[in-house]
Amino acid sequence: VTKMRLKGLVVLGCSLFVTSGQTKELLVKMKAGVHSEQNYSIQNFITSRGGEVIQEYEIVPGLVRVQVRDEEAQDLLNGLQLFSNVEYAIPNMKRTPALFGVSQNGPLASAARVEARDPAIPPVPAPLREWKKDPTDYLNYPTAAHYNGTRKVWEKYGAIGDSKTVIAVLDTGVDYTHPDLLGNMWRNLGESGVDSSGQSKETNGIDDDGNGFVDDVVGYDFSNKDALPYDDHSHGTHVAGLAAAVGGNGYGSAGQCPRCSIMALKFITAEGSGTDADAISGLEYAMKMKATVINSSWGGSEFNQALLDAFKATSAAGIVNVVAAGNAGTDLDRSTPDAYPAEFRVPGLYTVSALYEVNINITWWSNYGKKASHLSQGGADITSTVPGASYATMSGTSMASPGVAGCLGLILSYKPTLKFADLDRLMDKNTIGDPRSMSMVKYRGRLDMQKIFKTLSVQ
Numbered sequence: 001v002t003k004m005r006l007k008g009l010v011v012l013g014c015s016l017f018v019t020s021g022q023t024k025e026l027l028v029k030m031k032a033g034v035h036s037e038q039n040y041s042i043q044n045f046i047t048s049r050g051g052e053v054i055q056e057y058e059i060v061p062g063l064v065r066v067q068v069r070d071e072e073a074q075d076l077l078n079g080l081q082l083f084s085n086v087e088y089a090i091p092n093m094k095r096t097p098a099l100f101g102v103s104q105n106g107p108l109a110s111a112a113r114v115e116a117r118d119p120a121i122p123p124v125p126a127p128l129r130e131w132k133k134d135p136t137d138y139l140n141y142p143t144a145a146h147y148n149g150t151r152k153v154w155e156k157y158g159a160i161g162d163s164k165t166v167i168a169v170l171d172t173g174v175d176y177t178h179p180d181l182l183g184n185m186w187r188n189l190g191e192s193g194v195d196s197s198g199q200s201k202e203t204n205g206i207d208d209d210g211n212g213f214v215d216d217v218v219g220y221d222f223s224n225k226d227a228l229p230y231d232d233h234s235h236g237t238h239v240a241g242l243a244a245a246v247g248g249n250g251y252g253s254a255g256q257c258p259r260c261s262i263m264a265l266k267f268i269t270a271e272g273s274g275t276d277a278d279a280i281s282g283l284e285y286a287m288k289m290k291a292t293v294i295n296s297s298w299g300g301s302e303f304n305q306a307l308l309d310a311f312k313a314t315s316a317a318g319i320v321n322v323v324a325a326g327n328a329g330t331d332l333d334r335s336t337p338d339a340y341p342a343e344f345r346v347p348g349l350y351t352v353s354a355l356y357e358v359n360i361n362i363t364w365w366s367n368y369g370k371k372a373s374h375l376s377q378g379g380a381d382i383t384s385t386v387p388g389a390s391y392a393t394m395s396g397t398s399m400a401s402p403g404v405a406g407c408l409g410l411i412l413s414y415k416p417t418l419k420f421a422d423l424d425r426l427m428d429k430n431t432i433g434d435p436r437s438m439s440m441v442k443y444r445g446r447l448d449m450q451k452i453f454k455t456l457s458v459q
Ligand SMILES: [Ca+2]
Pocket: 191, 206, 207, 208, 209, 210, 211, 212, 213, 214, 215, 216
């Protein structure tokens, strides 16, 4: 297996300022209940330093995104800290995919062919055939679903997921034209059908559902600010397929949840980095459009209070979060480098460490931690979808996280009323452990889907 290390992806990195041309960005949060007059003086100060508020967030009330020229940034940051009504003012930080390596040895693998421009979103395909008892889409069985017993759950309980269960993939985008993903792409019903003048709402240039985004059919691209969250990198497409590639279609691979929906939220660019400000926009969208699960296969070593506040808001809205532990090979409970969002303590946020496929031990490069990491999951040499109707084999906690997101999607499709505490209890009682996982992650192993469904089916 030849591994190619991608630039900047091995250790989760971060630079304090995100530079876009000659400007820098800050995230500034006003304290709750700040009167408009005080708010006005803060805004005035921002303007006096040549800064501009370019975005106000709904997900964290009082949080704004400020753009300022390079040379004024530090001054503005220092000045804002002195306002008693500013809770925090911090630089916008960068995050990178938690991808460890790419090996092109999958059964159907070929180099990812990445489109230079966003392709149009294809129409909704014909309804999927009925699930076949012995579906011939085989690729993921040995590497993913097999090790959780998920395949047996599909067959024994007829539990294959529900399109109403939405897994938001906050990542590099998703190839929504991929034949193994298209049928499971989430569709924004408020942007479908025809408008009063007979035009397709998908492409009429109008924000038909009034959610603040024009023609957002399958999600949104926050890094390029367009409604076509196409994956020009390949990481997000791989992640999406592990959670919810179409199963039972006799083609390619199957995700852990073969009929859950995939919402594509792009915030990481083709170059392989994204900003916290755009990630927060993605979390806000997932919350507004009512995703069930959000998968975050990315991270960085710098703590950011605004990012934590946004994750907390999704949690308060009842959304499950699944995040990659990161690939620095460290115990997140004690040593540096830290990893965020992996180390955020938020109800219903589950951090996932990566297992080898063969001996089912935690890999040497995976982060872990009895407190900070919750579960282990296959993450080495995992085959899944990539752009251009292709498949490829990748390694990283990036690949482990969506396996869990898909399992939770399957569980929540079966029992939509389960709360975080119920999920905590299910995880605590129903994992398959190897000696290393037992001592390295909170719930001592990988999800045992057969045991979980046995428990749920008698409740
Ligand atoms: Ca819209």
